[in-house]
Amino acid sequence: MPEAEFRSYYGRPVLKAPVWEWKIAAYLFCGGLAAGASVVAAGADLTGRPALRRSSRLGSLGGLLASLYFLVSDLGRPARFHHMLRVLKPTSPMSVGTWILSAFGAGAGAAAVAEVVPRRWRGTWPARLLGRLARPLGVSAAATAPGVASYTAVLLSHTAVPGWNEVRDELPFVFVGSAAASGGGFGMLCAPVAEAGPARVFAAVGAAGEIVAARVMEHRLGLVGEVYREGHVGRLRKASEALTAAGLAGTLLVAHRSRAGAAASGIALLAGSALQRFGVFEAGVASTKDPKYVVVPQRERVDARTAPS
Amino acid sequence: MNRLYGPLDDVAGDAGHVEHPPRVGFFTDTSVCIGCKACEVACKEWNAVPEDGLDLLGMSFDNTGMLGADSWRHVAFVEQPRRTAHQDPAFAGLPTGPSGIPETAGAVEPRLEAAPRGGSELGTNPLPPGGPEPQELGMPGFSRPGDLTGPESRTDFRWLMASDVCKHCTHAGCLDVCPTGALFRTEFGTVVVQQDLCNGCGYCVSGCPYGVIDRRQHDGRANKCTLCYDRLGDGLEPACAKACPTDSIQFGELDELRERADRRLAQLHDLGVSEARLYGRDPDDGVGGDGAFFLLLDEPEVYGLPPDPHVPTRDAPSMWKRAGQAAAAFLLAGAAAFLAGGRR
CATH class of the missing domain: 1.20.5 (Single alpha-helices involved in coiled-coils or other helix-helix interfaces)
Structure with missing residues (x-):
């Protein structure tokens, strides 16, 4: 592609680069993992797969706790994190997400805690109550998990950042695919092969969806597609696709007969999902640093409007 | 209703204010800006905006760079090898060199690439070292620039100066995405951050299509122009408009400012300044019209403004x-x- 001709103020950026750090990219992965694992956990619970249920519930809680850490510590004033709970604002995906995550967290957290009650307390009435509530709470987490997995795409796209705003049609599919691949992959990593069948299906569908959606996204992008293809971000995304594809192949070919193969496939899917999030995150940041991604598309729009028809 | 996008007549009413004063704003007529930066200074003084580094950016008389958490007014300086309409050829008899823009841009750009946020933190930090070596310009002499080459190397040139500020959009990207309610629409139709509520999530920074609002270092909260909310409450005009010696920055009721801007534009066009244009005045634009709008003498991107911004909420x-x-x-x-x- 030839170098775009455009005018700018001494080559300075028009937009502010996001103040978010790598922690937000890490959150995107951990939140997706928590959502994917909670769906697997609820399914395992309802179909009698105790080992898959237990590991997925704990994985979901782990992802959730990591998410909360990354989100709160990235604030400029972490001690004021609870100010997010002052309002519910439909125009703010972060506000909507806060409430989705709160609803999800209550169910996913309680279901996971039910798995780790020490034996000597199991007879007490709070433990028996929690044991009975674990299934409905786990199902409630699985019911809100699609929101957790998909709202983060709106969170990024609902900005002026060209690299995020212009992928708004495809990003939700990339992110839910990534969440399903990581949630299923986690189940394959932690549960015995005999129980992990549905996790394999979930992971394979997610990985395939993620690869296809990411390809469509990149293919459709105009000028700003550069930030997805070139440099550091390009390498991250190539590695992500390779790992996800390898994990998908392993899931389909070896994961149903080999415990080690299942674990390796699961790890590849998790790593591919994580790199996908970092790639998309970094692509957006890169698109704010060069004024060309703001000026050129906007100038083309203005010129198209004012051109004599 | 156009509550998310498009023209909106009563922004304060839409935000829930009843019996509110009329919407106010700025009309910044850059054709009479002289680049004195009194607006930048008055704003810093009145609003107690902290000092953010006394740095020389090495590209022009502009050492502020861009708007940010610690720069709520920013005077842009653009030097161009052309004239403005019937501009008095004051330098006709004087030797002047060509525009410095390609050279200065060449010196600044590599250092911008090395900066952690691509230079958008400027006004806060000095640029990292790197890029071309500094050039020896020699001692200040008594001969005039270009004396040695003679008049054949002279070029036309003009200065563009423009005082940029928060646009106080009809549909404000920062306000829409704020998850705490810290950003709010005042009864005057302006957009203000409540510092006691902001938790520094940084969403507004990416929500603004103009790159105005930013998080203040070592404080963690978002900061931007308040259109001097405290002064408005006492019936005073904002500090920058008060300080502007040429009335380039005009404060007033938005409807009246728009009429005034239309008259000024017609006047300039009559004078042959065909490149004059209004920016942010149109309620049909991507943000529903700006509360602070501009008369520019070149395309917006030349001043560091986006040519066709829209609110992500659209x-x-x-x-x-x-x-x-x-x-x-x-x-x-x-x-x-x-x-x-x-x-x-």
């Missing part, structure tokens, strides 16, 4: 629809996986 319904479809696919995949696997 696409919120379609984005949530796509997210809903993706969420349904996600749940369906999970349910199908376990239905196919059956009970054990």
Whole structure:
């Protein structure tokens, strides 16, 4: 592609680069993992797969706790994190997400805690109550998990950042695919092969969806597609696709007969999902640093409007 | 209703204010700006905006760089090898060199690339070292620039100066995405951050299509122009407009300012300044019109302004629809996986 001709103020950026750090990219992965694992956990619970249920519930809680850490510590004033709970604002995906995550967290957290009650307390009435509530709470987490997995795409796209705003049609599919691949992959990593069948299906569908959606996204992008293809971000995304594809192949070919193969496939899917999030995150940041991604598309729009028809 | 996008007559009323004063704003007529930066200084003084580094950016008389958490007014300096309409050829008898823009841009750009946020932190930090070596310009002499080459190397040139500020959009990207309610619409129709509520999530920084608001270092909260909310409450005009010696910055009721701007534009066009244009005045633009709008003498991007910004909220319904479809696919995949696997 030839170098775009455009005018700018001494080559300075028009937009502010996001103040978010790598922690937000890490959150995107951990939140997706928590959502994917909670769906697997609820399914395992309802179909009698105790080992898959237990590991997925704990994985979901782990992802959730990591998410909360990354989100709160990235604030400029972490001690004021609870100010997010002052309002519910439909125009703010972060506000909507806060409430989705709160609803999800209550169910996913309680279901996971039910798995780790020490034996000597199991007879007490709070433990028996929690044991009975674990299934409905786990199902409630699985019911809100699609929101957790998909709202983060709106969170990024609902900005002026060209690299995020212009992928708004495809990003939700990339992110839910990534969440399903990581949630299923986690189940394959932690549960015995005999129980992990549905996790394999979930992971394979997610990985395939993620690869296809990411390809469509990149293919459709105009000028700003550069930030997805070139440099550091390009390498991250190539590695992500390779790992996800390898994990998908392993899931389909070896994961149903080999415990080690299942674990390796699961790890590849998790790593591919994580790199996908970092790639998309970094692509957006890169698109704010060069004024060309703001000026050129906007100038083309203005010129198209004012051109004599 | 146009509550998310498009023209909106009563922004303060839409935000829930009853019996509110008329919407106010700025009309910044850059054709009479002399680049004195009194607005920058008055703003810093009145609003107690902290010092953010006394740095020389090495590109022009502009050493502020861009708007940010610690720069709520920013005077841009653009040097161009052309004249403005019937501009008095004051330098006709004087030797002047060509525009310094390619050279200065060449010196600044590599250092911008090395900066952590691509230079958008400027006004806060000095640029990292790097790029071309500094050039020896020699001692100040008594001969005039270009004396040695003679008049044949002279070029036309003009200065463009413009005082940039928060646009106080009709549909404000920063306000829409703020998850705490710290950003709010005042009774005057302006957009202000409540510092006691802001938790520094940084969403507004990416929500602004003009790159205005930013998080203040070592404080962690978002900061931007308040259109001197405290002064408005006492019936005073904002500090920058008060300090502006040429009335380039005009404060007033938005409806009246728009009429005034239209008259000024017609006047300039009559004088042959065909490149004069209004920026942010049109309520049909991507943000529903700016509360602070401008008369410019070149394309907006030359001043560091986006040519056709839109509020991200415009696409919120379609984005949530796509997210809903993706969420349904996600749940369906999970349910199908376990239905196919059956009970054990």
